[in-house]
Amino acid sequence: MHSFTQLVPLFEQRFANCLPFPAKPQSLYDPCRYLLQLGGKRIRPILCLMANELFGEINDDAWNGASGIELFHNFTLIHDDIMDKSPLRRGQATVHTKYGMVAGILSGDVMCLYAYKQFANIENYLPIAMKLFTDTGIEVCEGQQLDMDYETRDTVTLEEYINMITLKTSVLLACSLKMGAILGGSLDDNANKLYSFGKNLGIAFQLKDDYLDAYGTTEIIGKQNGGDIIANKKTYLLIQALECATESQKEQIKTLLITNNENKVANMVALYNETGAKQECINAVVKYSDIAFKCLEDVALPTKRKKYLFDLATYLLQRDK
């Protein structure tokens, strides 16, 4: 059995070896190489490998699945950055900023195909893995579209928001785990519980991310504090605050949304506190975390065997501790 920290270098090595993008056309593959060398936490492929190892030694199919998932994830990052007009990714220029929009679109496309090239190497359970992955990929696109749609909408409900982050973020974590399990020969019931574990873990993780943007310290989260507030992003905190606010508080929030002075973050955080949105957000993180851990406990395997997945989930959810 391997811990997260042990698996990361093993994955990096396999990933680099299975990915000698061709030299030419350079204008197509340089952007791909550039993005991949920026690194990343590799959480999705490691979840796939860990789930696979629950049912035996990590097999080649799982390595291929893990690589495909990481490629797919990076493909979505390239296209999302274009759509979100993001200048930076992991502290460096985004692909379209560095190489232009055309290169961004096309190197994203080809990276998605390279994901399937990895999947095509899977020897057992290929049809079920392909269906699971493709359905998930479609959901990720739907989630991104909802995210874009919500930006220009006046109101978004908490339910809609949870649905959006589930599609955009959580289902790929869930799919990573389920794919690892399936490729390890797991029975449906365990694979589905791992899927639910990943899905709820992903929701909790995203809500925690919303929380940390307002309440974390810059050092810990590695980005500008209050960035979501400055960008008027419809996070769980903002949606919840608007739902719980008195008429007067609602007016104050709306006024803050159209201003951009230096007190904006502090004033909005104060309103998150007063409306109870802060506490509701903490409660929601706990709620989805609890469901996630319950699902993991329900996987019909000895507790000891699930330790590293448990540790990883704990690590992901307690980033401020």
Add this chain to the structure above:
Amino acid sequence: MHSFTQLVPLFEQRFANCLPFPAKPQSLYDPCRYLLQLGGKRIRPILCLMANELFGEINDDAWNGASGIELFHNFTLIHDDIMDKSPLRRGQATVHTKYGMVAGILSGDVMCLYAYKQFANIENYLPIAMKLFTDTGIEVCEGQQLDMDYETRDTVTLEEYINMITLKTSVLLACSLKMGAILGGSLDDNANKLYSFGKNLGIAFQLKDDYLDAYGTTEIIGKQNGGDIIANKKTYLLIQALECATESQKEQIKTLLITNNENKVANMVALYNETGAKQECINAVVKYSDIAFKCLEDVALPTKRKKYLFDLATYLLQRDK
């Protein structure tokens, strides 16, 4: 056995039935529905079905493969139109013109995934079909990238040009045929000959397209005559003309490339005639057509059985007759 004309309505029906894109998010799927209802000649899926029927009755796997290939082709059209900044497709607004660039990128992405969703339904020979298709998709991206690269390059050789159109256009025709054959249980040798048939047919078709842009009549080709010349597109004719030109002719061509008066098309066509580029282009169409037909003849099946593929190739290559 079915002719092209018989297969088109059968395909349209199956294609419509297997494709009820979800209602929501509307902003994601409306662009997909819009593009598909614009129609198209459906040559790729029909090639897949015809190749399949060479080896028995058309089976469900071939219908799924054909639908997947058509979806993939339409995905590339959406993204190519963004990259080429094309306002029109099949006489109507392109997806990004009608719905915006974000919708264009994302609905293209999701359509590519729906292609794989169709492939995932293939019951026999899935691994080999997936590898073939994915490798082809990667080549199509490489071809599009080369096409973009060549736009800004000073010189492109004939060899580079043939390589580019092979990747951008021909390999998907070749793949359609080979996939149909594989899914029909064909032996490697026949499947590979059908692949070569499609590849050379595609090259001949593209060169004929270059030829017709300069020498066809507007009525026949359905688009502005000389459009490639007006846009200074590096077609076979232009590259060939530059290669065969005397110093004086070369200067005349270069002068024409930086002018845009009303005689540009007529003057360039005259230079294509004088340099021998016109004849060389005709020769090249004949050369690749001959190779294509030879490959089809070499497929180890009774000539009668291959009649409809022969007819389709003849139809595609003799559009001006």
